[in-house]
Amino acid sequence: MSEQKAQLVLEVASRESSERRAENLTRVWAEPAGVWGWFKAVHHTTIGKRYIVTAFAFFLAAGLLAGAMRLQLAFPEAHIMSPDMYNQVFTMHGTVMMFLFAVPMMFEALSVYLVPLMVGTRNIAFPRLNAFSYYLFLFGGLTLFAFFFVNSGPDRGWFAYVPLSGPDYTPGKRADMWAQLITFTEVSALAVAVEVVVTVFKLRAPGMSLNRIPVFVWGQVVTAFMVIFAMPGVVIASTMLLLDRTASTQFYNPAVGGDVLLYQHLFWWFGHPEVYIIFIPGTAIVSTIIATFSRRHVFGYMALVLSLIATGFIAFGLWVHHMFATGIPQMSESFFTAASMMIAIPAGTQIFCWIATVATGKVVLRTPMLWVLGFFFVFILGGMTGIFVASVPVDLQVHDTYFVVAHFHYVLIGGAVFPMFGAFAYWFPKITGRMMSERLGVWSFWLFTIGFNITFFPMHILGLRGMPRRVYTYPAGAGWTVLNQIESCGYVLLFLGVLVFLVNVWRSLRTGPIASSNPWGAGGLEWAADSPPKPYNFLDLPTVNGREALWDAAPDQPIVAGLHEDVREMLTTRLMDAEPEGRDEFPEPTIWPFVAAVVTTALFIGSIFRPVAVSIGAIPLAIALIGWFWPTRQESARRRERDIWQKNS
Amino acid sequence: MAEEFVKPRRVLDVSALPDVTFASRSITWWGTLGMMVIEAGVFALALASYLYLHSRSATWPPGVLPPDLLWGTINTAIFVLSMIPTEWYRRRARQGDTSSVQIGLVLACIIGVATLLVRYKEMTHLNTDWTQSAYGSIVWLIMGLHITHLLTDWVESVVLTVLFFSPHIEGKRFVDAEENASYWYFVVITWIPIYFIIYWAPRWLRS
C-alpha cells in the first residue's frame, strides 16, 4: 500500500461476525483471573474503580478524624484529646483530604476511569505505569495510617512549615513520614498526569478535534498540566525537608545561611495550584452534568474551555497570597492582590455560562443535577469569601482564622465534593450497570447540604470574632462556645448524609434496576459503551462529528475498522484535528508494576530510617523496571513481521 | 451459510497506518517529553532555590572557595561532544539501520561511564560539603539530581544495547533508540545552566 492514510469505505458486516469479534476481543482484553491476576490487571476501568474506592475510603477516614476534632472543640478547654493527639488528628485530616482523597479522587480516579471512554479508545496510555501509580498511592496511604496508629502520625499541619517540622523542633519520624507520603502521592499524580495528557493528545477518536473535546476532558487535561508544573515545587520542598532531617543538610537553618521562607515559596508554588487541581475537575463535571440535564449543548463551550485554561495559568501567579503576613514588599503585595482578584473573572465566566445553560434549557431535576445546584450555592459563597482573602489588608485579619477554614471548605467541598457526589450519581450506572435510588439520593443530598452549611457557615463568624485556626482548644470566656457547638451538631447531619449515600450504593449494587447503556440520554462517548463497559470498551471504535458525540452523530456515522484484534492494538490520531496517523499496541497485563511499587515503597520507607536505603533499594527497583519493559520473544517476532514503518521519517 | 447480513455501513479503514512511528507521532515520545518537562521543572526550581539562597546570604560562597573549574569543564566538554555520535545514531535509528544503532548505543554506554567517572572527580572538588551551610546543601542537591539522571540514562542505554544484540530487534526498538538519544540531549541541555550556576555563579556573584 503506498498511501499511509485512513480511508472511508463501505463494508458489509454480518451480525455473527460481530459476535465472533466480541468474543475474540473479550479473550484478548480480559483481565487475568485468580489472586495473582488481581495484581496483574492493567485496564483503566479496573484501576479506575480501585482508585475511586480507595480514595473514597480515605475520604471516610479523614471525615471521621474531622468528627474527632468537632468533638474536642464542642467544649472549651476540653481534654477529650491531648494537644498532641489533636495536632496529629488535624494534620492527618488535612493531609489525607488533600493528598489521599481530593487529588486522587478528582483527578486520578475520575480521569483514569472516564477519559479513555470519553475520547473513544480502549485503554489509557501507559497502562502499566497507571497500575504502578495506583499501588504507590495505596501503599503510601496505608503506610501513613500505619504510622498514625502507632502514635507516629504527622503533627505539623498539612503544610509542615519549617523550622517547626525541621530536625530541631520535631524529633522522631513523624515529619519524615509526612514528607515521604508527599513523595508517594506526587509520583502517582505525576504518572497519571502524563498518561492523561498523552491519552487526550494522541488517542482521541477520529474527528474529535481540539474544539470538540468534551469539557470534562479539557478540565482533566488542564489539571494534568497543572500537576506537571506544580508538583516539582513540593518535590523540592519536601526533599529538602527530608534531607535536613535525615542527612543534616542546612536548607532551612537560618544560622548557616538557610531560609525558612524558601520552604513557603516552594510549597505554595505547588500549594496554590493544588486548590485549582482539586476543583477544576469539579467544575468540568458540573459542565457535563448541566448539559445533560438541561438537554442542550453547554452554553459558551469556548468561553468555558478558555476559562479553564486561564485559571490554570493565573493559578501559578498566586502563591504569595498565602504569605501576605510574612512581611513581603508592598509592590509584590499589589501584584498578588491583582492576580488573586483576576482569577475571579474566569470563575465568574463559568458560573454565568452554566446559568445561561440552565435558563435556556429544559432542566431535569435528578440527583446528579441536585448536587450541581448545591454546588452553585456552596461554591459561589466560597468564591465570594475568596475575595476577602485576596485583598491584602482584609487577609491580614482573616488569614489563619476560622474564616479561612470556612472559606476553603466552601470552595473545596463545594468545588470538589458536591460535584463528586453528582458524578457518582451520574456515572454510577455506567460503572456498575445499575441505577441508584433517586429517593435515597435526594435524602443524602439534603442531609449533606444542610449539615454542611450548619457545620461550616458559623466558622465565618468565629473567624471574625478572632478564633485562630489549628488550636486544640479555646478559653471559655472567648464567646466561641455556642458557635462551635452548633458546628459540631452540623457534623452529625453531614455524617448521616454520607451514610445514606453509602447505603444507597450498597443497595443499588445489589437490587438497583439494570441500567441501559445511556440511561440519561447523554451525549458523551462514554455512553456509547456498554454499562458496565466491556474490557475492550468499544466493539467498534467510534468516530466523532460534534462536541456531544452521540447527540451530533450523523445517521451513518462511520466506525473504525482495520486494527489487529488478536492483540491490544490502538489507533493514534493527530493532536490538533484527530486525523488517524498510526497504530500502536497497549501492553498486556503483568505483575511487574506491582513488584516495582512494593520495592519503591520499601525504598521510600527505608530512607526515613537510613538514607542509604535509597541506594540499596535502587538495585531491585532497576530489576523490576527492566522486567516491566522486557518484551517476550513471540511479541517481538510477531511485531517484526507486521511492522509498517512510517514513511518520510 | 446462514449468516444474517445487515446493511452496509461506512467504516474508516486504518489498516494501512504505520505502527513504527517516530517523534510526535509516537506515544512513547510524548511520554518521555512529559517526564522531561517534570524533571526540567524540578531542575528549574532547584536552580531558583540556589539564587534565592544567594539573595538571602551576606557572603557567597560562605567562607569556602568556589568549586574547582577543571573537572566540571572537562565534563561539560564531554557532554557537548557526545552530541555528535548521539545525533548520528538517532538519525540512523529512523532508517532502521541495526548495525549503526548498535555501535551508537555501545558508544553511549561508554560515554555514560566516562561522564560518571569525571563526575566523581567533580564531586571531590566542590570545596564544600552538604552539612556545612545552605550553600553546600543546595550545591550537592543540584549535583545529586543531575547524577541521578546520568545513572538512570546509563542503565537505560545498557538495557537497550543488550536488547539490540538479542533476538528482540523490531521496529519498537528503533523508536526506543531514538528516545534514548533524545533523553541524553535532555541530560546534556539541563547540564549547561547547572554548570554555569555551580561553577560560575560563585565567581560572578561573589560577595
Place this chain on the structure above:
Amino acid sequence: MIALLSAVPGFRGPQTPLDPAGPQALHIEHTLFLIFWITSVVTVVVLTVLAFGVLRQHAKGEIPPPFEVDPQTERRATWIVGSAIGVTVILLFVMMISSFITSHRTAVLANSSALKINVYGHEWWWEIEYPNEEQPYRIVRTANEIHVPAGTIVDIHGTSRDVIHSFWAPNIHGKKDLLPGYWNDLTVEVDHPGTWRGQCAEFCGLQHAHMAFNIVAQSREDFNNWYNAQLKSASEPQTPQAIHGREVFLSHPCMMCHTIRGTTANSTVGPDLTHVASRSMIAAGTLVNNTGNLTGWIANAQSIKPGCRMPPNPMDANDLNDLVAYVESLR
C-alpha cells in the same frame, strides 16, 4: 449571609477585627465591609437568577430528547453573560482599588518618633522589650503584656527565637509573622485606653492554642508611670514569708530559666519575672494572675499547658506558699 449580617452588631469584644481600636483596624474594617456588601448583593442576585432559571421550565417525569436552542435566545444569553462578566470586572476593580488604598493608609504611619517595641515569639509565650537607644542598659523586659500610650504611633519590631509565630491583635491591626532570621515591623496606633487580646496565629506546635497576650493602652501619664516602675529592679521582699520565698526561688530550678533583676536569677529561657505580679495574666494569657492559679502553675504547669517548657516543681506546701507570696510581691 443573612445570619452573618444580623451577627455583625454582636461583634464587640477584645479580640475581633470588627471592633477597631485604632486607625489601622478601622481602615481594614471599611474595606471588609465594602467587600462584604458587594459580594452579598452579587450572591443574592446570581442565586435568584439561577433559581428562576431552574423553576421556569423544568421537565417532569421522563427525560426529554436533547434540543437545539434557537439562535435568537442564544444571542440574547450571550449578551447577558457578556455584560455580567463586564460588571464582574468593574466590581473586582472597585474592591481592588479599595484594598490598595487601605494597604497604603495602614503603611504610611511609620515615623522616626514612634515608640519602638521589640517582640520575640517563643514556644509558647511572647517576650516584650522596650529598647532604649540612648541608654542601652535601661531596658524594660516583660512578657505577654504590651503597654502602649494611647494616641501614639508604636512600631512593633518582631522576630522569633524558635519557630514561626504570628503576632495578631485584631482590634489594633492585621497579623504579622515573626520568623527566625527575619525582622518584621508592624506600625500601630491605639485610639483610647483599654485592654485588648491578641493571639498567635501561626501554628507553632503543641501549645499554639495557649499563646495569647494583652495589649494595654494607657494615657501618656499612666504609661510613663508603668514604664518607670518596670525599669526598676525587683522590690525587696518585706514579709518573712516572701523572704523565705525568695530563698526557695533561688535554690530551686526556677532560676535556671527565669530572670528577676536585683537577684542572681538571670536566665532568659522563660519570661522575665521582675515585675510579674503587675501583669494580669500568666502562662501567655492562659490563666488569670491570682494566688490559686500561680500556685497550681508553679506546682505542675504540665497539667495546665502540657508540653510547655516549665517543668513540674514538686516541693512541700510551705515552700510553695512562700514562693507564691514572693512572686506576688514582685509588683
